Amino acid sequence: MSDPLWQPTAEQIRSCQMGQFMRSINSQHHQHLTTYGELHRWSIKHPQVFWKLLWAFTGVVASAESEHVLEQERPFYKSRWFPGAKLNFAENLLRYRDNQTALVSWNETGKQKSLTYAELYRQVAQLANAMKAHGIQPGDRIAGYLPNIPEAVIAMLATTSLGAVWTSCSPDFGVAGTLDRFGQIQPRMIFAADGYHYNGKELSSLNTIFEVSRRIDSVEHLVIVPYLSKTPDLQSMDNALLLQDFIAEESAQEIEFEQLNFNAPLYILYSSGTTGTPKCIIHGVGGTLLQHLKEHRLHVDLSRNDCLFYFTTCGWMMWNWLVSGLASGAKLVLYDGAPFAPEVDIFWRIAAEESISVMGVSAKYLSALEKTGIEPIKHFSLPALRAVLSTGSPLPHEGFHFVYRSIKSNLMLASISGGTDIISCFALGCPIRPVYAGEIQCRGLGMDVSVFDEHGQTVYDRKGELVCLSPFPSMPIGFWNDPEDQRYHQAYFDRFTNVWSHGDYAEITENDGMIIYGRSDAVLNPGGIRIGTAEIYRQVEQLDEVIESICIGQPWHEDERIVLFVRLQAGMSLSEELVDRIKWVIRQGTTPRHVPDIILQVADIPRTLSGKITELAVRNMVMGEPVPNTDALANPEALELYRNIPALQPSKS
Missing domain, CATH: 3.40.50.980 (Rossmann fold)
Structure with a gap:
């Protein structure tokens, strides 16, 4: 077991809201919970007690409470939480009406x-x-x-x-x-x-x-x-x-x-749309509120003393997550613009000026920031900063080390993972647990998250499918124009009976943390060995020459071969020496199975409008198959770079 990069002090554990919440459980329910693992297991074993206690602890504003916490059905997405409750989402976010700052707006021209x-x-x-x-x-x-x-x-x-x-x-x-x-x-x-x-x-x-x-x-x-x-x-x-x-x-x-x-509609969010017309996912009033309050108050320890920033557009669920910070009375910083304009260190200038305490960015941003050579720790005083959150894609080990080396050594780095489907997280930060490089700290409280092998059996320290075994409040209440829930069932419940299958390839670690290796539908399978694309990206993007990369599996001679595309720094070309070095770095950091059969240079990599690279679209182009709904891409013109590549065509012999 590697040493932690950060661990909370005894005082931090005692004084944070998660510590307070655990003590209230011990007091009210005669428990002796002392660790996060014990708290999480208790929340899974006693979901109705847990969510009712959370309701009271976070001070949900409601005109009527519910006698019943959960009406459970099969499949469990038909279950209904707090069926008798009456409340209003905006009323909860506007519970504070004083002269403390609520919103600060920045763009590329300044505050x-x-x-x-x-x-x-x-x-x-x-x-x-x-x-x-x-x-x-x-x-x-x-x-x-x-x-x-x-x-x-x-x-x-x-x-x-x-x-x-x-x-x-x-x-x-x-x-x-x-x-x-x-x-x-x-x-x-x-x-x-x-x-x-x-x-x-x-x-x-x-x-x-x-x-x-x-x-x-x-x-x-x-x-x-x-x-x-x-x-x-x-x-x-x-x-x-x-x-x-x-x-x-x-x-x-x-x-x-x-x-x-409680289960009335609040938001409609959209899937990326890269495999067809976007799914319209309906999220409910109470489930969204309660889940966000849990994540903010317990997992981030957000309070009225905090300033919260997340770099997001209004087209990504992290905007909805950010705005819910109003329910905790925090100051929120909004930003309109590019992450490196007008200067590459703009976010850290804002962080210093606004005394941001919780800073949220994407893993890709942290990787790109490292390649600029900018080290905020040398140029900015950030005494208020106590947490950095990262999502959008898996944060590799090197990203963790970069944050502690070049941003601030004493903070909680929380890689978080969930998505539009649940408008929240399955795995996220924990203020009472250490941070280990490459790992998400914990599975969320009240979230019965596991990892299944191909036979539907729970596995530890092995890669498999991220699943959730029990209902949770922020499940979608349905899809738009899906009255029989057919598309809903197909999206999450087709693979395993009465189990939410999230579509992530994941592992529960020996630290009881979690590693996400990429999307299940993008998992590589050469020689029958399953490989997450994030494992390869982590190695490749350590090289200064590589800005970013994208990896696909190409059917080849009754097997599958790995094809890696790299986007290099301006003016650089992919030499044989660099190809050899890329392969060596991958082999040294993983296994010989991970080494690509072919490495090619491309000028651009297609990404969704929310900024995520899309392996499936590239795979379709390489295989000569149509890419549905290219309007879901921010740069659809990049797809043409992957059409009819001579090196990827079968030989005529």
């Missing part, structure tokens, strides 16, 4: 504005009452086509205060990609900004959203947020009006929060 909790409440009240005056009712869908700015948060809170359903995507989605999402769920209203910032450019959104609005019959109002310009031109769109004009008649300062069932 833009800040809002206190009192100001946020007033602005939500104005917009909510204007929406109500325009006939918005519970269950109506409201869409956001917005950058990560305060108006996105305000529009979401106004929507959910009325019991309506919020959905959003990033303004870098084109017409087809936006229609694939909003067109399915038929929103009554769309909120959109006139544009957004990215990599030194101001990019207009108006033509795209005007066209989308024209082609969705249900849209009654298109409300434009002036962002790039104070006076955007709306003459070409009949039903468009500026935000200030939409709320001009409304001066109400109070919100009448619509009380909803």
Whole structure:
């Protein structure tokens, strides 16, 4: 067992909210829990007691509580949590209404504005009452086509205060990609900004959203947020009006929060869409709230004293996760722009200026930051920073060492993993456990997570399928237009009976942590040996010459061979010497089975609109198969780089 990179002090364990929560269980239920492992096992064994205690501990605001915690059914996705409860999501996020800062907005040009909790409440009240005056009712869908700015948060809170359903995507989605999402769920209203910032450019959104609005019959109002310009031109769109004009008649300062069932719809999120039209995943009011409160309060130890940042767009579930930080009274920092613009160290300048205590980024960002040579520890004073969160893809060992060497030596580095499907995490950080390189610290409280082999048996210290064996509150309440739950069942429950199969290739470690090796559908299988692509990426991307890589399995002579594509630093070419060095690094760090049969240089790697590389699309191109729904890709033109590559064609002999 390797030494930990960080471990909490006895005082940190005692004073954090997870420590407090464990003591309350011991006191109220005559337990003697002392470790996280014991606490997790207790939460799985007593789910109804655990979630009810969590409800009380986090102070859920509700007009009616539920006598029953869980009505269990088979398959377990039909189970219903807190069936008698009545509450409102926005009311819980707006429980604080004082002069402490709620939101701070930054973009590539600098700090833009800040809002206190009192100001946020007033602005939500104005917009909510204007929406109500325009006939918005519970269950109506409201869409956001917005950058990560305060108006996105305000529009979401106004929507959910009325019991309506919020959905959003990033303004870098084109017409087809936006229609694939909003067109399915038929929103009554769309909120959109006139544009957004990215990599030194101001990019207009108006033509795209005007066209989308024209082609969705249900849209009654298109409300434009002036962002790039104070006076955007709306003459070409009949039903468009500026935000200030939409709320001009409304001066109400109070919100009448619509009380909803725990399992009423709150959000609609979308799958990546790389294998077809995106699935519209419906998440519930209470499950989302309770799960986020658990993760923020217990696993991150978030409080009113904290400043929380996560680099995300409004098209990724981490935006929803970030915004829920309001329920803990924290200050949230929003950012619109590229991660390395206008300077490569922009995030760390913001972290220093805003006293960010919990910093969230992607694993790819940390890898790219390391390759710039920038070491924030040498240039910025970050006394408030106590946690760095990483998600989006597995964080390799080297990423862990980079954070502790080049950002800050004394903090909790929490690699987290879950996704859009559950709007939360299966595995994440733990303030009362050590951090080991390459490992996620723990499985989430109340999450009955295991790893199955191909026969459906639980395995430890072996790779297999990440599964969840019991119901949890943040399960989707359904898919849109899937009344018999056929697509829902197919997505998660087809592989194992009454078991959620998440689609990740994973391992539970000897430390009782977790390693994610990539998506199950991208697992390589040369000679019948299953290999996670993340195992190869971890080795390859240690090389300074390699910016990023993507790996596929190509059927070859009744077996499968590994093909690795690498994107190199500007001006570099893939020499035989570099090919040999890449193979040597992979062999030394893994096994001879992991060494690619072929390594090729490419100018670009296709990625989804949320920034994730897509092995399946590359594999389809190499095999001459169609790639469905290329509108789900941020750079679909990159696919052509993988068509008819001579080195990958079968010989004619």
